[in-house]
Amino acid sequence: MSARRLSKRTAPVSVKAHWFILLAVLFALGVALTLQGYMHHLSTVGHDSVPADGSAGSVPNAVSQGGPVIDSRGGTVQTVRPPDRTMALTFDDGPDPVWTPQVLDVLRKHDVHATFYVVGTAAIEHPDLVRRIVEDGHEIGVHTLTHADLGTVPEWQRQLEVQGAQDAIVGITGRAASLLRPPYSFDNGAVTDGTWSAMDASADEGYLTVLSTMDSEDWRRPGVAAIEQNLTPIGSQGQVLLLHDGGGDREQTVAALDSTLSRFADEGYRVTTVGDAVGIESTRQASAVERISGTAFVWGVRLSDFVVTAISWILVAAGVVTLIRAVLVVGVAAFHNRATRRSRAAGSGRRRVDVPVRPEITEPVTVIVPAYNEAAGIEAAVRSIVASTHPVEIIVVDDGSTDRTADIVEALGLPGVTVIRKENGGKPSALNAGLDAASHGLVVMVDGDTVFEPETVHALIQPFADPRVGAISGNTKVANRGGILGAWQHIEYVVGFNLDRRLFDVAECMPTVPGAIGAFRRDALLRVGGVSDDTLAEDTDLTMALCRDGWRVVYQDNARAWTEAPASLGALWRQRYRWCYGTLQAMWKHRGAVVQRGAAGKLGRRGLGYLLVLQVLLPLFAPVVDVFAVYGLIFLDPVRIAGLWLVFLLVQVLMAAYAFRLDKEPLRPLWTLPLQQLVYRQLMYLVVIQSLVTALAGVHLRWHRMERYGSLRVPAATQGQT
Structure with a gap:
């Protein structure tokens, strides 16, 4: 089934029925664990001849x-x-x-x-x-x-x-x-x-x-x-x-x-x-009824034993995978950081290093801003790009907005800014419209809810000095990070996204250049047919297409973009649901990369493999692991279980602290990390489960537009960081 069909087919039943299935599975699992825990951990065979204490006044x-x-x-x-x-x-x-x-x-x-x-x-x-x-x-x-x-x-x-x-x-x-x-x-x-x-x-x-x-x-x-x-x-x-x-x-x-x-x-x-x-x-x-009941009981106990054994191995595997990932991403991030610093030092001429010196990219860039009902933040976004130290052409594509998005941009009267009005056709069509109108060979795509720092564009495009590079991911930062939900997303962006991008960069298997900030060679985009609307994650689909076409996709950590994150659990759910669903579509669409050679093979075997294990399978089993953790606290050694959880948390804290250090971020938000592990992580797991069920069922998923809050500001303390 194609990714397009996967996203357009309509199921005859409500996709929400799978939540009842999930609850039933978790309930059955809870019953099995309770039975197994009761039978094997609450009581043990002791000595029959030890009499119970108590009076015998009522014994005949x-x-x-x-x-x-x-x-x-x-x-x-x-x-x-x-x-x-x-x-x-x-x-x-x-x-x-x-x-x-x-x-x-x-x-x-x-x-x-x-x-x-x-x-x-x-x-x-x-x-x-x-x-x-x-x-x-x-x-x-x-x-x-x-x-x-x-x-x-x-x-x-x-x-x-x-x-x-x-x-x-x-x-x-x-x-x-x-x-x-x-x-x-x-x-x-x-x-x-x-x-x-x-x-x-x-x-x-x-x-x-x-x-x-x-x-x-x-x-x-x-x-x-x-x-x-x-x-x-x-x-x-x-x-x-x-x-x-x-x-x-x-x-x-x-x-x-x-x-x-x-x-x-x-x-x-x-x-x-x-x-x-x-x-x-x-x-x-x-009797027949007794035999049926007895047989069901015996097999129920055996099944519960099998389930606990299987979960134990899954728990071990999940722990090993988590530990390997932590060591891997931190080690690769350290290597990426050293290599990046050496490269920048060589480029600035500050010292001699054994790395090639590539010319500085100074040619003008076209910045495309697709916009649909972005009145709350479009002015801040456009003004921040106009303030770039690099020469830019800005094309704002109003994709049939029903608010004053296009009027606001036109009223600014800023030089080098062009507004294109078109009927609503979706983000891919807006990006393609901007691509058709672009005057320059280098194109930067930025969401309408994102602002740039003055040096962002210039820093972002420098890897294009390498002719093998076809696309570049920037460093997306959460602008509205106040409150615990904002802090959780801030941690996720710094740790989950940016550490992974450093790993993907070194492994040459970058699966996603985010819509918030990405740079592309226009010729490379035209070679793959522009931005496809086959999936709801057009940025992931496009990135994978470029990798399969032989282009390198890299990460530029000093090219920062500030974006609005969802400010409510409902908005967060809708955003991540679309992201995850679209990513699954893109993975299915580009599954052929697994058996290809060259850059496509690296994407398929490294990138898709990483996404499958870490972002699909591990979250899929995570609720079961969490239920087993509760089982361990009740029936096993709660001190040992709590100790293992604290070790896991310590690994997460150390990894997060290192990621924050690389991004030059203060460590204060990390106090929310334990709560993130208890609440936010489970929410993301449920998003993955619903997305997977939706994809397998072939249910049509509508585009969910993000809520805009008008909070876009570039924090003064971060401006000018290098």
């Missing part, structure tokens, strides 16, 4: 003094324990990829079955182990989603912990478990009021609570002999044995289990699952 005697298997369904509390000489073998905190298989191997060796109380997060991470547990004939029970203490969490979290673990089991095995073991609970005497409340509420949802009567204390890793001793019963009473197949190093557990099972066999004890020991069916086939 039937529980505190009864058996380890507790059934309070239907409002009546019943407890039971395994029959004599029966050992119900249970394992908590798994599955673990290292120790669970070894435990299963020992159980298979002794032809013994056990009950595994799995943690939901571990089950989702190792579904094959869960399936092996079931396939080997063992029993599955719920040990919560994240190993949270059910006795201390609120009701919503209790439901999430229990149901989440159940969904994980169902989603992996297709069976629903009815046995629940609350973490941090050992025997009946350790049940607190909070734990009992959670047990009783879970009973209403169909769960039997299973505690234990003998704790191996393997979580302490006291040694194989100590674990064996802890599992030695006194008398013939049936027991529920507590061991762990996850939550840490279980080497001692595996060794003690092997020897203990051999001893139980020799002593005639029956070792089995909880369900078999007390005569209940501990699992059932899950």
Whole structure:
């Protein structure tokens, strides 16, 4: 699709619909991050035998003094324990990829079955182990989603912990478990009021609570002999044995289990699952709805893990790219500054340097000012150009203004100023009209909301001494930089635009000569067909066309132009939306430069590549990175996240300070830089997103004329700088 078609096609639906898509994506991302953060960072597997603190005044005697298997369904509390000489073998905190298989191997060796109380997060991470547990004939029970203490969490979290673990089991095995073991609970005497409340509420949802009567204390890793001793019963009473197949190093557990099972066999004890020991069916086939819900939950968690992993890599890549850009642009800017100073010193004859001395350009220049409803600032613009120390011809092209723009210029009666009135046809047509009327071979184009310093024109055209140079970008400065929005744009112009232009100059891949101040060879413009109206960024389109035609485009930092920046967020949005949209159009139009040779290839592979990564892809992923930063502050180490942000900010401050030093600007506005990173940067990211969606949808974007404020003045403190 051509850039013209990209800008003229009208979509049948409103482009604003993409904001709903963006919000939906960010919401889904927030849900995924919240789920992943909750499951992996708020809770960790601890020691089951650490009892929760709290009173036990409301715990029924039937529980505190009864058996380890507790059934309070239907409002009546019943407890039971395994029959004599029966050992119900249970394992908590798994599955673990290292120790669970070894435990299963020992159980298979002794032809013994056990009950595994799995943690939901571990089950989702190792579904094959869960399936092996079931396939080997063992029993599955719920040990919560994240190993949270059910006795201390609120009701919503209790439901999430229990149901989440159940969904994980169902989603992996297709069976629903009815046995629940609350973490941090050992025997009946350790049940607190909070734990009992959670047990009783879970009973209403169909769960039997299973505690234990003998704790191996393997979580302490006291040694194989100590674990064996802890599992030695006194008398013939049936027991529920507590061991762990996850939550840490279980080497001692595996060794003690092997020897203990051999001893139980020799002593005639029956070792089995909880369900078999007390005569209940501990699992059932899950319903279709439960299987769908469980499968969705499992895949949702896996997707959230994938998203977080992907974002982590994106964050690393974005950080690396940002750091590389900072080092690159500062290093190249320093090189550009030294080379420029040597060249100017050689040209002035102040000292001998090993650089060629080129003749000073003194020939007259035609300055073209396209103007549409520029009554607020056109007088200041024209007067500033007339005051140039270089001989100039000024052509003001009134492009069908509905205000007094042309009348104001004519009323000035200034020498060398010509006014051309034409029907409204857009900025490219106005520039072409001025180009047709130009008397000189060198042409300067300047917006009607821009003023020059007296030396600007002369300084701007000096690189034309090199016959390879076809266009020159000047240094655009923000005139109305008062207020925080003006300060932010001032920083952006000095740091974002001018540092990049120094890089593009050295790399010979300048993508844009700004409409506010640019100089061109008239013959070069005619060779590429003049100024095209294919895109809304005619300056970028024209610059790229010149590069592809073999011309060098350079940056002249001492040629300053002062322009009005938007004074409201709405005006700023409209301006940057048009800029970004037009730049995307120009990049698409000139995409063929990527495979060309010479100057065109440099533009394609260097310039377009830089724009694609830094001005399209990086902003496109920036909202995701910002959401992840919030995730890090909540779920990860907030000190580390804040530290990384401060390091990033420090890099930005140092880069900005150097850019301000190169432009001889006071550092005072940099106090707003932290706020710019938090607010202004996000606004620019959203502009890129909307522009990209608009371009991909082929929606027609109208030309948005900038608001004019009549604030154009050349700050006295900057006049005469070199």
